[in-house]
Amino acid sequence: MLKKVLLLTSILLLVSCGSKRSTLSGKKVRTKELVSKEQYRADLRKKEEHKQAKTTEYKRVTSNSDQSQVLDATSSVVVTTDLIQNYILTYKGIAQDNMVNHGIPASITLAQGVLESGSGQGTLSRNANNHFGIKCHKGWEGPSVRHTDDAPDECFRKYDSPAESYRDHSMFLVGRSRYSDLFTLPKDDYKGWARGLKKAGYATDPKYADKLISLIERYSLSDYDKEMMDIMGLQSGVYEDTYVETQPVIPQTKVTTSSKKSHVVKKGDTLYSISKKYNMTVSELQKMNKMSGTALSIGQILKIK
Template sequence: MKNILLCILALTLFSACGSRKFSKNNKKIEKNAKRTGDDDVNHTALSYINLYKDVAISQMKNNGIPASIILAQGLLESGNGNSSLAKYANNHFGIKCTSDWTGKVYYKDDDQKNDCFRVYKNAQESFKDHSVFLKRKRYSALFELDRNDYKNWAIGLKQAGYATNPKYPELLTGIIEKYKLYQYDSPESETEKFSRENRVFAEINKNIPLENKKFNPTNGPQNNNNTIIHEVGKGDTLFSISKKYNLTVEEIKQLNNLVGNDIKIGQKLKVVK
């Protein structure tokens, strides 16, 4: 009984120390945001659009993602730029930390308690990283779409597992049509599209080894279609597995049709496809 009480006390102290660490980190990030005045403005949807439409158009021209989609996702994910992640971390798309992230971080409860999110120097950096995030194998088919085809982009994002909400395409297109964000999309000629696709797919293909080879596991088989399987071991959580394979918890859940966060020892999970 005494040993059990000591264990409970130790766990309580460990949890408290961890909470203080997360809180101390966040306070530092928030203090810096207040010093720069980044948290002072309360945006409306229209002021948000006016502020970031140019950076969205720039990302569209560089990568082929419709500016309307970028703006709609920013509005939806950041609450018109008023969420704590947007105000304090300049993170407008809820992009989480991965094993290769070396920048500052901000902690917020999401899939797990105190999930780690990326902190950017400014909102523009968040918009750029959003484009980088999408230039991965699982989203590659979207870049074959026209850059003014926002309806199919919205559908494709849901099908590729960007969001779990079954109404995600309708939410995006609803925002786009309500605020006429399609006016910022522009068609491209066949030559422009061919050139853009070549450039973007070269970047996507360059990143494939990071997903399919760098994290080649020793505890699970890899089949012929490049699917990597992770066999859950003692102490594994979706969070720890996501870190190992440079994914998010939500991506692992999507790949394996998981509803909750519970996993069992011996369970086989797809971690790359």
């Protein structure tokens, strides 16, 4: 009888232990399931937060804030204020030289350079040193590259250096009659120049002039015009040191210059640039030619030393 009681007790104990283990095992499975779901939700939250952070950063970078700006005339790029300022400091000297030699305000040249080249970060400026988006056009015999702008795979000019691009930009404006009205504007009338460029068809962007004006005012580029106007002896708002397009161009080949006694004024000449060429001062040129101002006409013959 005792043996039967012991056997029955043992069986009951085994059944009880098995039931507990089963219960514990079930709890463990459910706990793992709960942990897995919580982890999954946490991962989702992290992904969503990361996505929102990227969206916020994109909006910050691509906004016209003090930290960055979108430049999209020829190559759409996002650049920082520091990049724009460094670009201006790098090329302001070349722009000012071109203002003296070719009559184009330094502010306009710099603003176009910043916009068209994406402050030197655009595809054309990096691959072809083309800082002004100048296309090949009829008669271009220099190297070129293909770039999609208004149409796919358009032909753009390629240069050996940015300085060459800056010089060609000046010659491009000086040498085309559709831009001739610009050279009747005062050198400090950057708004007139910006609107004139758009009107003459330099760019198809309807906001092109506004973008140039905005860059000039935001980065005080007109200060570089004033510096050169002081050197050239020009008064603000007065048309003096530009060129009269209606007068005939007299080729230099018709004038004997071997003795260096005269100089024929050509498009792009200023009294300052002529004086530098012949190692004279502006006042000496004016006195020798009985000039009271600095206005020049294409084809005009000046006496020199």
